Amino acid sequence: MAPPGNRRPGYSRRAHNNIFFAYVAAAVGTVVGGALLFGSMGNTGNFASLRNLASDVTQPAAQLTAQGRSAAGGAWGVAAGYFTSGPENARLKKEVALGRVQAVELAAVKQENERLKAMLGLTSDTPKPIAFGWLVASTSASARRYATISVGSLQGIKSGMPVRTDQGLIGRVLEVGLHSARVLMITDPESVVPVRRASDSIPAFATGKGDGTLQLRLLTLGINPLKVGDAFVTSGSGGLYWPGTPIAVVSSLTRDGAIARVLGDPAVSEMVAVLPAWAPGDDPTLPPPADPVKAKADADAAAKAAAKADAQAKATAAKAAKQKAAQ
Template sequence: MAPPRNRRPGFSRRAQYGLFIGYVGAIGGALIGAGLLLLSTFNPSAFSTVRGAISEITTPIASSLAWVRRSVSGVPEGIGSYFAVRGENARLKKQVADDARVVTRARTLDQENRRLRALLQLREVAPERVVIARLVNSSSSSTRRYATLNAGAWQGVQRGQPVREAAGLIGQVVETSPNTARVLLIVDAESIVPVRRTSDGLPAIASGRGDGLIDIRSASVAAQGFKPGDSFVTSGTGGIFSPDIPVARVVRTTGDVAIAVPSANPDALDFALVQRAFLPDPVTAPSPSPAPGAPAAAP
């Protein structure tokens, strides 16, 4: 069926107004274009002025529309960049944590390597060595201070032998079993070590306090004062500890008693060197047996 020839919009006011405005806009645009064409032909300078004024009006609008277009088009890229940066950040954080663990492990190994090197050097110059053993544990939270070695009688460890490391004296073996030994630390309240001051050889007694520190008392009849910084080493008196093993350093004084820190901290050690006693127990000579045929002594 052919469309009706009457194209009037009917009784719709909105359609009629829309059609009217469209016609007016078309006619107005044609007139403006014709006027601009005539102006550019007969008066180019005036046309340039009009064109500049139109550019001043349209340029901000065009710039705003271009910014909106770039912003909208950049949204997907920004979202992708956000997730990419977030993933990269998580990867870098994990890498930093892994590197921190590696660095911590390397520092621990370096410290252990230094201690072992020092013990090896000490072993070369200490002919009275028995064995190098690991300090399994130490009772740092108790007033009685003991440590356990993972070497015992089967490795030659005996009761009374001194235990030390490169930095100084640790203690003395008090109990042994086939593969373990118990060590009385020099910071224990029952520990007593004869020492001497390195500066002048003043004899003194180092006794533990049970709190990780050591009391130093003069063994000389004449009163001798101590001062912070005084260092003490074993004197060899008593025949247990060999001379010149570092024991403690004074940090403060209280009257005739000096309070010192031990040269070797057993809580921070992994290995220790067990030495033989400085003066071994004397061997009792056997009594001579009577010669055969000799007359018995008269009662």
Template sequence: MATPSRDRRTGFSRRRQYGAFVGYVLAVAGAVVGALLLALSHFDPPAFAALRMGAASVTAPVSAGADTAIGWAANVPTAIGDHFAVKAENEALKAEIARNRALLTRARAIVQDNRHLHALLAVRERTADVVLTARLVSSTASSGRRFALLNAGRWQGVRPGMPVLGPDGLIGRVIETGPAVARVLLLTDTESLVPVRRTRDGLPAIAAGRGDGELDIRAVSTGVSLAPGDVFVTTSTGGIYAPGIPVARVDRRGVDTAMARPFAQPDALDFALVVTPFMPVPAR
């Protein structure tokens, strides 16, 4: 049996040998090329310059591409940071817009309340016997019966039979009272009947609730023409309402009876005036 040669070094592969040989060859070739270029630059500068420019022309696109890639890679972290910064800024702006929208809504509500209060103040100055100003906490605007609730009652001096006024006209009258609340029968309720007169000629009529948010103006006499735009106000008949309080305006033409829209809209009001009856009922 043949024995392996003792000169063979185990673990030294041919691939490593070839790699080392190629490295040596490249090193020698580079040294030779460098020597040739150095000699060429010394003995023939124009030829060396032409060679250098040719090499630069070949490598310039590669260098430009490399620069672009490096610049793009360098800008990636900045772009990512800018993206998240813009996103955070947008979220902050959206939150600020939402806060401002809520503030604007509150401001509009306050302005509307102030308008109503100023209008009620003007009515109060013209009305001698105001009991108080109360808040309309609810009203039945969608059922057949039409009532409203005031946040004031017997403890505040509210009594049944007292008229309730809004900035634009008559709302109704108190029919029930509790210690701190009162129930108001609205003009538009089917049980509501209010004596009225036409402003342009004093024609007497009755404003009767329809239960649907509108009124029927019923003339006392017959053969009476009622035209759109006719305005009706209260009279002192019955002793509850003072004369001259706006009640309704006729919407549709009719004979003896016409549909009218009340001036006061309780479902759109926050405050109302409670006043004493024009001729209070004598105490028994």
């Protein structure tokens, strides 16, 4: 027969003490957990230092795990390539032959581009990365989209710097530790990036949906001009993200825009580059900002000249009226 559920501990002092301390621990844990929960809901930045410390502590293990995944994927690729080497070899030979022709054409276009830039006195606006690092972790089950990279403040990383892979933009630095940083990905619902269509610069906003895709919303209402397969790049409006960075490709259309697939997929990316935050004044092709003192002086001079010209015109008109009246 099973013992009753309300069985008492008897007269054992040790049993009474164990039950008492268990209740005390449960009560203290509930109070502390509730305080931490309400504190994090009130201000999410309260525990940023603790998160950064945890990221710094777990960064070596996470980096080792990421390298292990990369090595395992490479071994699987070698095993699979053993069975598909024949057709793959023939296809690669065709691609190499085509690539040689395209390489010659690309070299000619590059030389022509450099010659035209030299004629116009322009310089390359490609930013030099602050640091390169590993993408060691990223969220997958949560609606929020964050990633952890293996570089931090000791490598010159600061909050707000854009992060990209060789395929495209993945987000911006949100919090910085000593050896790691937390990245807000462009697929997060709180992320909004000004973009434009690469072919004709139609402006739009790219907002994360939390499911690995982006919602593109056009700034101009009317007939939707987008098509499946359109490529979008950052526009540089508002600063932060360097203009011309690849970001997404349209996968389906909506009433006021489209749904786009991101190019910089963290699932297939290993290395990332952290770029300096962009501001319109960083573009060497733009004219320097006007001196406010000189601009005010020029405006005053222009106003005086306009007033003088107006007075002369009125005097000339009055003189002509007098002459006409005398006749």
